[in-house]
Amino acid sequence: MTKKIQILLYLFIFFPLIGIAQKEIGVWEIKDGILITNQATNNKIAQQYWKIVTNTLPNDLLHNYVSSFRLFTDGIEEDLGGINPMNDLNSKWQVDLDIADMDIHSKDSTHILSYTHTLIHEFGHLLTLNATQVTPTEDEYQEDKKGYLTMEGYAKKKSYLGQFVQQFWPPRLLYQWDRIDKKWNQRKRLRLLYRFYLKRQDSFVTDYAAESPEEDIAEAWTFFVLANKPIPNSIKEKKVLFFYQFPELVAQRKFIRSKLKSIPLNYLENFKSRVDY
Ligand SMILES: [Zn+2]
Structure with missing residues (x-):
């Protein structure tokens, strides 16, 4: 079987099974x-x-x-x-x-922390992609002067994501990531993405954060909430510190932390990535 047929079979057979499951x-x-x-x-x-x-x-x-x-x-x-x-x-x-x-x-603290991470991460998407943050568009391809294009529209220049991309995703990095993100073969895309992450482990709070700027900000937001205030040793700590400039987000962090049964210790340093490629 040629590689190409293998890939096609993988796409047509395996993906519908994921849906059914x-x-x-x-x-x-x-x-x-x-x-x-x-x-x-x-x-x-x-x-x-x-x-x-x-x-x-x-x-x-x-x-x-x-x-x-x-x-x-x-x-x-x-x-x-x-x-x-x-x-x-x-x-x-x-x-x-x-x-x-x-x-x-579940009473298992690791399990509770894991789903709490998921809840805060998903909330991070709502925080950064809602109607006040993003301008809807018909554009399928990014026009650079309009800013960073998400699936939901252009991140406004002064939005959290707009400022985050401005600070942490310079055009060269965005270009390198975009070339990987365009790969139609999902397994290849994930493999290349993981390599992209491995070359820049000091820049991303988790491997999943390298998936896109949208995931990067949602993951950094999650560590902002769950981790103690880091010392800016590298870019990933600076990404967590990014949120401290916004008093309304510091208030949200305080609110969420007040609701948690326990706050993890050194969450950023101790975090084990969950994604397998
Ligand atoms: Zn996400």
Whole structure:
């Protein structure tokens, strides 16, 4: 079998299987931060999960933007959860959580920390990609003078992501990353991305942060919340320190930390990457 046929078979056979393997638990409407029960039999479990989300994360953004809540599972690991815009204006969002990766009955502190990381990370996307942060566009390719183009639109120059890219993703780095990101072969893309990360381990808080500027800021935000204030030894610490210039984010950090049962010790130094390539 030629390499090309192998890859095609991989794409057509393996990817649909991944889709089928994801089991839907249910989808619920969220109105002004309140979960609306529906005909689904899993209302109780949805309420329990939504309570943890609203008890952990600052409520203003959840109230303003989250209109849908979805629970699913594909087993442990794979897809942990996500947050996605429901319209082109980025004014309505859906939170997705995998109930296997977020076992709310678990007493295991490593497991709790892992899903807390996921919750804060997803909140980081809402924080940096909502309607106040990003200008929607029809552009499929970035026009450099308009700033950095995300899937949701151009990051405004003064937005958190706009400033973060300006400071940490110089054009040369963006170009090198973009060349990898364009690879249509996903396995190759991930392999090259991992190499891209290995060459710059001091610049990224985790290997997953090298996936894109959007993931980079969401991961750095998560360490800003969970880790102690670092000394700026290298770029990754500077990425965590970036958020301290915004008083409203320092307040959000304080709020989230006040809700956690325990704060991890030296989270940035001790963190073990979770992604396998
Ligand atoms: Zn993410």
